[in-house]
Every structure is written in C-alpha cells, then in structure tokens.
Amino acid sequence: MNKKTVRDVDVKGKRVFCRVDFNVPMENGAITDDTRIRAALPTIRYLMEQGAKVILASHLGRPKGKVVEELRLNAVARRLSELLGKHVTKTDEAYGDAVKEAISKMNEGDVLLLENVRFYPGEEKNDPELAKAFAELADIYVNDAFGAAHRAHASTEGIAHYLPAVAGFLMEKEIEVLGKALSNPDRPFTAIIGGAKVKDKIGVIENLLNKVDNLIIGGGLAYTFVKALGHEIGKSLLEEDKIELAKSFMEKAKEKGVNFYMPVDVVVADRFANDANTKVVAIDEIPSDWEALDIGPKTRELYRDVIMKSKLVVWNGPMGVFEMDAFAEGTKAVAQALADAVDTYSVIGGGDSAAAVEKFGLAEKMDHISTGGGASLEFMEGKQLPGVVALNDK
Ligand SMILES: Nc1ncnc2c1ncn2[C@@H]1O[C@H](COP(=O)(O)OP(=O)(O)OP(=O)(O)O)[C@@H](O)[C@H]1O
Ligand SMILES: O=C(O)[C@H](O)COP(=O)(O)O
Numbered sequence: 306m307n308k309k310t311v312r313d314v315d316v317k318g319k320r321v322f323c324r325v326d327f328n329v330p331m332e333n334g335a336i337t338d339d340t341r342i343r344a345a346l347p348t349i350r351y352l353m354e355q356g357a358k359v360i361l362a363s364h365l366g367r368p369k370g371k372v373v374e375e376l377r378l379n380a381v382a383r384r385l386s387e388l389l390g391k392h393v394t395k396t397d398e399a400y401g402d403a404v405k406e407a408i409s410k411m412n413e414g415d416v417l418l419l420e421n422v423r424f425y426p427g428e429e430k431n432d433p434e435l436a437k438a439f440a441e442l443a444d445i446y447v448n449d450a451f452g453a454a455h456r457a458h459a460s461t462e463g464i465a466h467y468l469p470a471v472a473g474f475l476m477e478k479e480i481e482v483l484g485k486a487l488s489n490p491d492r493p494f495t496a497i498i499g500g501a502k503v504k505d506k507i508g509v510i511e512n513l514l515n516k517v518d519n520l521i522i523g524g525g526l527a528y529t530f531v532k533a534l535g536h537e538i539g540k541s542l543l544e545e546d547k548i549e550l551a552k553s554f555m556e557k558a559k560e561k562g563v564n565f566y567m568p569v570d571v572v573v574a575d576r577f578a579n580d581a582n583t584k585v586v587a588i589d590e591i592p593s594d595w596e597a598l599d600i601g602p603k604t605r606e607l608y609r610d611v612i613m614k615s616k617l618v619v620w621n622g623p624m625g626v627f628e629m630d631a632f633a634e635g636t637k638a639v640a641q642a643l644a645d646a647v648d649t650y651s652v653i654g655g656g657d658s659a660a661a662v663e664k665f666g667l668a669e670k671m672d673h674i675s676t677g678g679g680a681s682l683e684f685m686e687g688k689q690l691p692g693v694v695a696l697n698d699k
Pocket of ligand 1 (some may be wrong): 502599656
C-alpha cells in the first residue's frame with residue numbers, strides 16, 4: 306500500500322483520533338457479533354503501547370443526523386473495555402467542550418470512545434466544519450475503518466485534510482489482501498458471486514470478468530441469468546430489466562475465456578418459508594409456481610470442484626437463503642469447500658458471506674474475512690475508496 310500507516314508516525318504522548326468501524330449488529334441493546342471490534346484491537350493496542358491518547362470514533366447504524374438512543378455507543382464501550390482489559394471512557398458527544406475536557410484528562414495509553422458520529426448531520430454530508438471540529442480534538446488521524454472507507458464522510462475523509470493522516474493495521478491488511486487479488490492474483494483465480502440482486506453486483510461482475518479464470522454465480526441473482534438462457538424460473542427472483550445485461554456478461558465471459566459457472570440444479574420451494582415443501586430439480590425444470598431458494602447437490606459438487614482446483618477464491622454473497630436451514634446447504638457447501646481447500650487462499654468479501662461463514666463455524670478456516678460489506682464490494686468494482694485516498698502518501 307502506498308499510504309502511510311501508524312508505523313510511520315510518532316504517536317507518543319499525542320492525541321490520536323482513530324476512526325474505527327464499530328457498526329456491529331445489535332439486538333435489544335446487546336451486541337450479537339463483536340468481530341468488527343476485535344478486528345480493530347491490533348491498532349488500538351499498538352497505539353496504547355506506543356503511549357498515544359487514543360480517541361476512537363465510529364458510526365453505528367443509520368441515525369440520519371439525529372440522536373437515536375438505541376444507537377448510542379455505550380454497549381460498544383463496555384465490550385471494548387472487556388476486550389482490552391482496561392476502562393474505556395465514553396463521551397455522550399463526538400466533539401465540543403465536554404469532549405475536549407474529557408480528552409484533557411487522558412493519560413498516555415488511555416482510550417476514549419466518542420459518541421456515534423452519525424448523530425450529527427455534518428458527518429454524512431462531509432461538512433468541513435464538523436471535520437475541523439473532529440480535527441481540533443487530536444494531533445494525528447488514523448483511519449482503521451475499512452468497512453466505512455467507501456464513504457466520504459467527515460470522520461472518514463474530511464478530517465484527513467486537517468491532520469497528518471495514516472492507515473491502521475486493519476485498513477492496511479484489507480487493502481493489501483484485496484489489492485493483491487485484483488492486481489496480481491495467484492491462478493487459477495475464481496470469484497463466487499451470490500446474494501440477492503444482479504443490480505448490486507453489476508460493477509463487481511464487470512470488473513472481475515477482466516481478472517478471473519472462473520466466475521461462479523449463485524444466490525437469488527442467478528435466476529436472472531437462468532432466465533436469460535431462456536429457462537422457466539417460476540417464482541424465483543428475477544430482475545426483468547437486467548436480463549440483457551446478464552446475457553452480455555455471459556457473452557463477455559466467452560470472449561475473455563472466463564469459465565462461467567451457473568447452477569445446474571436447484572432446491573425449489575412452494576413458498577418462501579423454512580417449512581415449505583421442497584424438491585431438487587434440474588435448472589431447466591423449475592415448476593412455474595415454485596421458487597428456487599438454493600443451489601442443488603450437483604451444483605454444490607461442481608462448485609466444490611472448481612474451488613478445490615483454484616489457488617485464489619474471492620467470495621461475495623450467499624448461494625441461497627442461508628438464514629433458513631432448509632436453504633442453507635448450498636452456502637454451507639461453498640464455505641466447507643473453502644475450508645477444505647488448504648492450498649486455496651480464500652477471501653470472504655464481508656457482509657452476508659462473512660455472516661454465513663461465521664454461522665457455520667468455519668470462520669477460522671478462511672484466510673481473510675473482510676470486515677467491509679459495501680467497502681469490499683466497491684473495492685472489487687475497482688473503485689477508489691475515499692477514506693483511503695485521503696490518507697497521506699508514503
Ligand atoms: N435464491 C434466493 N432467493 C431469494 N433470496 C436469496 C436467494 N439466495 C440468496 N438470497 C438472499 O440474499 C441475501 C443476501 O443478498 P445480498 O445481496 O444482501 O448479500 P451480500 O452480497 O452478502 O450483501 P452484503 O455484502 O451487502 O451484505 C440473503 O439474505 C439471502 O437470503
Ligand atoms: O456496515 C457497513 O457496511 C459499514 O459500517 C458502512 O455502513 P453504511 O452502509 O451504513 O455506510
């Protein structure tokens with residue numbers, strides 16, 4: 306990475322504004338998955354050990370510029386205190402006099418967590434005044450929030466214009482792993498694209514078609530491709546206006562010599578429910594009043610085979626409705642194949658695929674699980690991430 310990192314600055318005794326992505330899933334005020342908090346620990350611990358005064362900032366959810374009580378970061382501060390084995394002070398605001406006062410009391414190695422930065426309308430508007438108010442709190446800016454690096458917000462982009470700005474370890478690792486996959490991949494290089502909608506994956510498929518040896522399609526978006534081939538897809542997900550695009554992707558794959566894999570069989574259901582009646586049918590035999598909610602056993606085997614023969618696999622989006630056990634087998638099979646393929650470097654592109662790997666207890670077996678859903682998608686589309694661009698060059 307051609308950007309400066311925490312290793313390139315002297316943080317001893319300095320106030321460091323460190324943007325992290327603590328946008329964790331919560332249920333009834335409790336954190337249900339603390340992966341993103343754990344992922345930021347190496348940077349936080351490093352800053353503490355180097356004698357910095359660590360001021361952490363994050364968003365949580367989408368409060369749209371207003372205070373939303375359930376989206377305060379109090380539970381996050383408690384969890385972080387437990388993980389660090391050290392009290393983390395939490396302020397009820399993200400800038401201003403009370404915050405400055407709290408920071409003035411910090412000793413070297415102390416950690417303070419600011420309130421949800423999205424409680425302020427200026428955050429998402431990247432308001433320079435808010436960016437300046439954040440910058441006033443610190444001497445150095447560290448961005449370790451890869452998950453929010455695709456957002457040009459005051460705490461992810463704006464602030465970098467007013468302070469020395471460097472990347473944290475998580476940001477560095479994410480950019481290096483995903484960057485290598487796109488610029489210098491070990492081959493055969495396979496991308497597995499699933500999830501709900503073609504619309505969300507257009508850019509990724511377009512970009513990856515120029516880079517991969519194999520492109521595997523699964524999930525709800527596969528059925529627009531199946532339809533494009535002229536098959537009946539019953540009540541399966543369809544984006545009518547993307548059929549032509551799906552055709553053009555398949556043509557482009559042929560031109561480029563990319564092996565394009567689609568489901569050969571599927572699990573169909575008579576309704577969208579875990580206890581629906583289900584059966585496995587060939588891809589050209591989907592009954593008109595049923596919907597395909599998972600890839601079938603032959604497809605699982607085919608995809609496993611491709612994964613096993615690959616040196617690098619990037620996976621984004623589930624193969625079926627994995628939240629329901631009845632339609633989780635396809636996603637599980639892909640996760641299991643990646644876990645079994647010890648010579649294959651596996652990169653999980655965040656979001657639902659990361660949640661699925663976690664759910665199946667296979668997270669430890671993956672080489673890299675991105676903490677960014679949208680951010681890793683945009684990166685794989687070949688876009689520049691504003692939160693990275695704004696950091697100081699080496
Ligand atoms: N065949 C299918 N029919 C309907 N829904 C499906 C099907 N296959 C997968 N899904 C649903 O797609 C959803 C995931 O799609 P989405 O595009 O949000 O995933 P993603 O690419 O992992 O996104 P993100 O990374 O932003 O979380 C899951 O909730 C899953 O249930
Ligand atoms: O969960 C994420 O993908 C990041 O935290 C960014 O959140 P956002 O999509 O609300 O900007």
